[in-house]
Amino acid sequence: MIDRLQVARYRVRAQQLDRERGDLADTAVLDLGAQETGPDGALWALAVRGVEAPADADLVWLWTLRGAPHAYRRSEAAEVAATVAPWSEADAAKRIFDASKPLKAAGIPVLEALDALAGQMRAIVTGPMAKGEVSGRLHEVMPEPYQRFCRSCDAVHLYEMPFRLAAMRAGLELRPHTSPPVLEPAPGLEAADAFPDRLDPVRAYLHLCGPATVKEVAEYVDSPVKEVKAHWPEDAVEVDVAGERRWILAADEEALRGADASGTRLLGPYDLFLQARDRGTLVDDPALAKRLWPVLGRPGAVLVDGAIAGLWRPRKSGKRFTVAVEPLRTWKPAELKRVEAEAERLAAFRGVALAGLDAAP
Template identity: 75%
Template sequence: MIERQQVRRYRFHTQQLDREHGTVADTAVLDLGVQDTGPDGALWALELRGVDTAGLGAAAEHHADLVWLWTLRGAPHCYRRSDAAAVAAAVAPWSEADASKRIFDASKPLKDAGIPVLDALDAVAGQMRAIVKEPMVKGEMSTRLHEAMPEPYQRYCRSCDAVHLYEMPFRLSAVRAGLELVPDTSPPVLQPMPGFAVAGEYPDRLDPVRAYLRLLGPATHKQVAEYVDAPVREVKARWPEDAVEVEVEGETRWMLEADVDALQGAEAAGTRLLGPYDLFLQARDRSTLVSDPAKAKALWPVLGRPGAVIVDGDIAGLWRPRKSGKRFTVAVDPWRDLEGPERKAVEVEAEKLAAFRGMALSGVDWAG
């Protein structure tokens, strides 16, 4: 029987949140992809894991080691550039049913028109590849695709008051077309990856099911399916043969056999200010992280997520950045009484965040 606290400690350690120094090459979360949402996205997540990110987001010539792609759930994720071709293969839909689920309501008009979804994704990717020969803003590419693709691929967008491609086929086709996202661009800019071709196979470490079990296990089939955005039966069909059952407070879950000892003996030490979309917070078993429904609602609101203060593997409060002119503060809402050394550790992390943002910290505002 494994307690939830032990699961949290295991994830804290296996996601390398307890290390001070690391490299792109040895950072485990890059196998599953580091979601890049908000100003404290992928690079801050790497910084928290000991990677010196100075310069990595400043200009295109500094991106030799990292690449940004639209992948799982259509979200932008950061990966090792050397893995790009294999990642494209690893995150591709496994079947027609899987592809239909991943593109949501865009699948119905395609099916009504007799167009297989996998063929549709390839068709969109082919057009993207033909259109984007140099960096291009998403809106321009969308206009060009609207002119090139037939009606079943398109919808009326109320917010834009225009007809354009459904969003998920657009996003999921980009990596098939060999297009990367230029980081820190809004609206998004895409550019071709020279000499890119989707790999014919990929290493086990990039398999989304195995990577989830390794980094966010123990987990159920449903939890993995929700993360990948795939049908549960498709995940079950690709369940690793070396996954073994463990009991987490009465619930049967699975993890890779090689990681069981690490789970049982896991310890966590350290304080971090997790970004709102850090992988630690992306687990689909939120009650394992936060058992109080009111606190869970505060950590994962529909809009405007805060970051999480994590101390020794346990979430100890919320934080939000506050910027006013040249002043940069971090507002912290503790969920329990933090001792003097714990508060000092939070302040040290706030200093790191300010430095990461290229600013001086004006202070930490403690709620209560």
């Protein structure tokens, strides 16, 4: 039987969170995409894996799984487009949530709708264009089943998920570090005919966030369980994790059973390590889980030797930058020193000086 800490330590190694130096080519999380949410998003996820200041030209930002923005290797953009495309009509309907209902009522297949949207977006976005302007132009040309009344905006506009999923089909990328998002054409962003196995989202999840169940993979990809089962790798093997049946790639089983990890990291709120769908594996206290994964305003996590040992939040007032940390247990002096070093790394990443570490008792 494999315990929770062993699983967490395996993921630390698989996701290279114990690595001091690395480059984009061998950074495994880019196979699944590094989520770009908040100031400590994709680039910070790469930094804590030893990748320092990659050039924007080497990365491409796309709306992909769950409609979230992710960073990938630009050289693999076409292969990524193929891997994250819906597998079927049912899969596409699941990924766009309630937007599928009016399309179904109008007799419009979801895949056909995404292609229609992509065609219009391709014609509209010929250079950098803010999302709001793109949405306004689409509102003028798309029929009623594609649109909804938005209470927060007090306006009628495109459903959000079809908009996001159609952008990549239109060959559009996100200009990095823009808010609101700016879209622009990405040369060569047509889905490839084939792609490496490591980019397959099911395999990538099992490798990076395994061992896992079919349901957990389906939740991450936002696909029906039936679809994920149909794309389940033949070389996935069953293992027992604290009495629960889970699966991992056969090539990773030995690493899982012998997993060990050391090191300290300040993980961003949407780091892949915290995105695994089996949150109970990382945190077995429901009250703590609610604090680590609230609906809004997630903190980061302090990772120490494979276990979540604290929460952290950045604090910036004028030119003063501090990192507020909340230990979940008593930290040894050496552990606190390593946390301070990681806070210094975060400050350098943000281009500011660290004024101090604000540690709760």
